[in-house]
Amino acid sequence: MTFVGRETELHYLNQYYNTQDSRILVVYGQSGVGKTALLKAFCADKGAVYYRARSCSEREQRYQWAKELGYSQEEEVCPEYEELFEKMADPFSDEKMILVVDEFHYIVKGDSGFFARLNQFAKSSSAPVLVILCSSAAGWVENCMVRKIGGEAAAISGFLKVRELGIGQMQELYPEYSQDDCVQLYAVLGGVPGLWNRTDRKLSAADNLIDCIVNKYSSIHGEMAGCLAEELRETAVYNTLLATMATGSGRLNDLYHRTAFSRAKISVYLKNLMEIGLVEKVGAGSYRITKPHVRFYFRFIYPHQSLLEELTPKQFYKEVVEDAFPGFVREAYRKS
Secondary structure, three states: OOOOOOHHHHHHHHHHHOOOOOEEEEEEOOOOOOHHHHHHHHHOOOOEEEEEOOOOOHHHHHHHHHHHOOOOOOOOOOOOHHHHHHHHHHHHOOOOEEEEEEOOHHHHHHOOOHHHHHHHHHHHOOOOEEEEEEEOOHHHHHHOHHHHHHHHHHHOOEEEEOOOOOHHHHHHHOOOOOHHHHHHHHHHHOOOHHHHOOOOOOOOHHHHHHHHHHOOOOHHHHHHHOOOOOOOOOHHHHHHHHHHHHOOOOEHHHHHHHHOOOHHHHHHHHHHHHHOOOEEEEEOOEEEEOOHHHHHHHHHHHHHHHHHHHOOHHHHHHHHHOOOHHHHHHHHHHHO
């Protein structure tokens, strides 16, 4: 796929790379928005080491990292992070190294001391190192990370939020789609290439909605349905709030009357949804779902689960989505 629309971000990263000392950057944005593609393009002509963290125990994290670095697996070797950093730096003793730790929130959530160790490594390294901590937990980075790592946050030189691409950039990335198809798909998928990559460019927007979104066996459908599972408990409450907001009732008073939850409870749960980047405040006492594909799910699919079981995806689209979809598209652009 063509790499477009990230010239400003590349310039930002290169500014830090061209400094003479070590730096730590945080690069974040929602899953699929293009962070990894950006970092691959940035690192293509430079010395770089990459590690993608897992959601696992602290000890298992070190074990997996050591395995990727070629440690002997005859025994379950779990070196300390300092040793892992030094092993990665060995080939770059005379040149600047880039260390990319992807989904770093998995490590920090399990071991807040990791950041202090990483900072000490960067400061004491014989050659300058650019550490890039990458995360798809955008809400956590913005709302929780500094509280988790405390004073160590002062070591961060900069933050780069990788935002969605504009519709013109998506048309450039996916020229197989007509302008009208792009407009419709953008209303559902936003400027997130990771979602568009799961569509079929030989099909129209309507057929993609049927096959790649409404179809309950599609990956996009599964992501929409599971958008809360990893981050939050008590999904019944969150589903109720999101389903209510998807109908256009995003004011606090509307949520109170529709759900019968107390205002205090609603406020707490809305705060949690904002922290994981699923909801945003758009005015005094008014909220909306931020991700278009989640908004689509709670507008059309969540309220009609029984029909989805009874009908084929095409029948479901015809009966539930087709007539109301133009209004959904207009609403998406009016609020974007």
